[in-house]
Amino acid sequence: MGRVITKKPELLAPGGTLEKLKMAIHYGADACYIGGQAYGLRSRAGNFDFTEMKEAVDYAHEHGAKIYLASNMVTHEGDEKGAGEFYRTVRDLGIDAVLVSDPALMEIAVTEAPGLAIHLSTQASATNYQTLNFWADEGLERVVLAREVSMEEIRYMRERVNVEIEAFVHGAMCISYSGRCVLSNHMANRDANRGGCAQSCRWKYGLFDMDLPGLKHTIGEEHGVEEAFSMSAVDLSMLGHIPDLVEAGIDSLKVEGRMKSIHYVSTVCNVYRKAIDAYCADPDHYELKKEWVDELWKVAQRELATGFFYGTPTEEEQLFGPRRKIPQxxxxxxxxxxxxxxxxxxxxxxxxxxxxxxxxxxxxxxxxxxxxxxxxxxxxxxxxxxxxxxxxxxxxxxxxxxxxxxxxxxxx
Ligand code: SF4
Incomplete structure (x- = not known):
């Protein structure tokens, strides 16, 4: 008898707007994460007011899906005002969980909105099993891992924790450690950890060498490099490794991109839905189909790589120079x-x-x-x-x- 997969992971998609959320669910997402009008990290995504949140929750629940609300800002003094009422309201609207990274917001959610499930956001950079157990002991139901952990580390953690594990499997990567970047604060006076990231790592920069005082030359000139320097990381794609993700016991496979289009979200959900279902239905005869890979490339915005899953990315996984052409x-x-x-x-x-x-x-x-x-x-x-x-x-x-x-x- 062939192997049987007892737990199929959830496919978790970005719900940037009501339209994107409905499209994600229609194309196979088991759950969507959205932003509210406060305490989130995407100040320019189509954040949901309470009326839209209710519609999102009702739509998702009618279709057997869940809605998680990102509430993962780093709060400075005063930012947390009103959070108790906010959490009680979203709990009563039927939000399935809130994603939080700041302990102050967590404390408020636990004490002022009992019954509201809490997931630890990737912004909190959870990278080891003791950290996961710490948060499980605090009553959290799920931990979203930092993007910087490897597959081997995930397997190790899975064996030692009794909390749900969520991991990013597709989408844009930060060049900096998740939740630890202040580049945008310096370059654009916009706080990445309070929802204002200006994506400064993806800007083009002049890179100069000043080996002698006053003698400045552009690095790369002598090698004929004409394009400006950028630190842009290539995008993550784990489509080619669905068996590893399922076997590692990850509970939720997360797609990045609340700012992305319905074209992008529908395509990515469609492909991952197909691959996850195919593997879980018959793991012994599963094979990655070329048509799935081709389909993903139709909406790819950068080169794709496996991030930190199989080791620290090398210079091949960064876009340091000219952007390579991809089919669009x-x-x-x-x-x-x-x-x-x-x-x-x-x-x-x-x-x-x-x-x-x-x-x-x-x-x-x-x-x-x-x-x-x-x-x-x-x-x-x-x-x-x-x-x-x-x-x-x-x-x-x-x-x-x-x-x-x-x-x-x-x-x-
Ligand atoms: S500037 Fe780049 S690395 Fe920093 S938070 Fe924004 S996207 Fe991430």
Missing amino acids: YAFVGQVIAYDEASGIATIQQRNNFGCGDEVEFYGPGMRHFTQTVEELKDENGLAIDRAPHAMMICQMPVKEPVQVYDMIRKRK
Whole structure:
């Protein structure tokens, strides 16, 4: 008899906005993390007010998914005012857990909103089993590990702790230690640990050598390096290592990116859902499919690597110089209706497309097909050559059945 996987890990996706959250769940996420209007770390993500939070919770619970609320800022004196009432409100709205890193906020959540589950945020840099046990003893249900731990360390911790483990498996990495970076504070007067990171590590810098007073030259000039210096880390992708993640006993596999588009979130969830399900259904015959990898690359924004899972990243996992070209697709529309009898799809435009373009339709379960747009009509049924206006409604015949929430992309 083949091996049986007794615990399938949760696929946890970013819910940057209500639309992104619904798309993530539709494309396979078991849970989403969101930001509220206070105490979070993404001051520019579409943070949820209480009405939106309620809608998110109701939608998720109707679909068997969970919602976690990021509340992981480093609080300075006075920042914590009102937190007790905030936590009681989100608990009563049905939020499944809050992600916290600051002990002051944790204390407030525990004492003033009893019953609200707490997860330790990655901002707290948990990297060893004693730390996990410490937080478990404090009553936390889950610890989000620092991105800097290895697979071997995770296995070691798993055997020694009785608390849920969550780990980032896909998305952007900090060049600095998670939660310990003040680069943005210095460069842009924006506090990364209070929600204001300006991504200063990804800026382009001039790098100079001043070996003799007043004698300054740009490093790299003599080697013909023309591009400015950047410290940008390449993105994390563990798609190629799903068996290791499951076997290590990680409870929740987390995708980074509350600021990313619905095109990105739907694609990443679709691929990881497929791979996790395939491995857990039949681990003995599992193999990584090329089509899954190709699909991920369609939304990749940088090179992909395995971060710290298999050792400290080398210079190959950093973008120190010119950005390498990666295949890129543009998200051009979303199916909002489909008439089976006529084979006509009604589409909401998201980027300019039109007759003659080769477009790709995709949907949950990795359904996809490509076709050339041969005929296009506006919402009044008048023939048009292109759909140039943002969010305009148009119609086109499709060569295979599609469903509402299917997405359309084309090569840039
Ligand atoms: S500046 Fe870069 S390394 Fe620092 S917190 Fe922001 S993204 Fe992370």
